[in-house]
Amino acid sequence: MTRIGIIGNAGRMGQALATAIADAGASVSGGIDKGGDPLSLAAESDILVDFSSPQALEANLEAAVAANIPIVIGTTGFVERHHWLIDTAADRIAVLQTGNTSLGVTLLAHLVHEAALRLGEDWDIEIAEMHHRHKVDAPSGTALLLGEAAAKARGIDLARDSERGRDGVTGARARGAIGFASLRGGSVAGDHTVYLASDDERIELTHRAENRMVFARGAVKACLWLHDKPAGRYTMPQVLGLA
Numbered sequence: 001m002t003r004i005g006i007i008g009n010a011g012r013m014g015q016a017l018a019t020a021i022a023d024a025g026a027s028v029s030g031g032i033d034k035g036g037d038p039l040s041l042a043a044e045s046d047i048l049v050d051f052s053s054p055q056a057l058e059a060n061l062e063a064a065v066a067a068n069i070p071i072v073i074g075t076t077g078f079v080e081r082h083h084w085l086i087d088t089a090a091d092r093i094a095v096l097q098t099g100n101t102s103l104g105v106t107l108l109a110h111l112v113h114e115a116a117l118r119l120g121e122d123w124d125i126e127i128a129e130m131h132h133r134h135k136v137d138a139p140s141g142t143a144l145l146l147g148e149a150a151a152k153a154r155g156i157d158l159a160r161d162s163e164r165g166r167d168g169v170t171g172a173r174a175r176g177a178i179g180f181a182s183l184r185g186g187s188v189a190g191d192h193t194v195y196l197a198s199d200d201e202r203i204e205l206t207h208r209a210e211n212r213m214v215f216a217r218g219a220v221k222a223c224l225w226l227h228d229k230p231a232g233r234y235t236m237p238q239v240l241g242l243a
Helices: 012-023 039-043 055-068 080-089 105-119 139-154 212-227
Strands: 002-007 026-031 047-050 069-072 092-095 122-133 162-164 178-184 191-197 202-208 232-234
Touching: 002 012, 002 039, 012 026, 012 212, 026 039, 039 047, 039 055, 039 139, 047 055, 047 212, 055 069, 055 080, 069 212, 080 092, 092 202, 092 212, 105 139, 105 191, 105 212, 139 178, 139 191
Parallel strands: 002 026, 002 047, 047 069, 069 092, 092 232, 122 178, 162 178
Antiparallel strands: 122 191, 191 202
8 A cells, every 4th residue: 555645734725635545445645744854754655645835845755765665746836946856866765746736737738739739829818717715826837837838839938938917008919929818816716728829720738627636636646647757857758648
């Protein structure tokens, strides 16, 4: 029975993970939240799953490396240094980091890539997302994941070729840019729609998360898939056999 340690266990996501782990026939080796000791948790676990905060990432990676166990990271809001830390850890252990652990979102990103690959720049791409009022980062990690899928298909740099937070007289949208819009309110677990719009037609690809269990079940599937993999950096599409 695979022992999964939960980092960020005190919140609703931690509770959902515990349920999903039991449903999958694995076991919860323990859990920690802010101020907890990831080294002790890692020593009792076969794999860690991290839904905590960017500030805790370095200590969590160090704990996984020290225990020589894999880690699945579902935390969002990372900057360049965080990805450098993940790359460094992936030289020693298996690491899967994603902006969204939902299997449906993983498939959606694949469809977005396929659509953007086959449709020309005369099809504008806009990504709209809505989350609960407590979410602190925008655009969401999932929106950026979808944007990266489209940007990769078109061979462009998302950081350079994106438009965000339009307000006032902004002028016409840049040809080939990927636009983002973020909404916050209520208890929305996560809604994402990718619009591909030409002069004469429009495609809308949408995913709606009804509750946090979709993320928890996907994260546990990723854990069970990753636990015996060699050192390296892995992705959710690989879990579904899409990459």
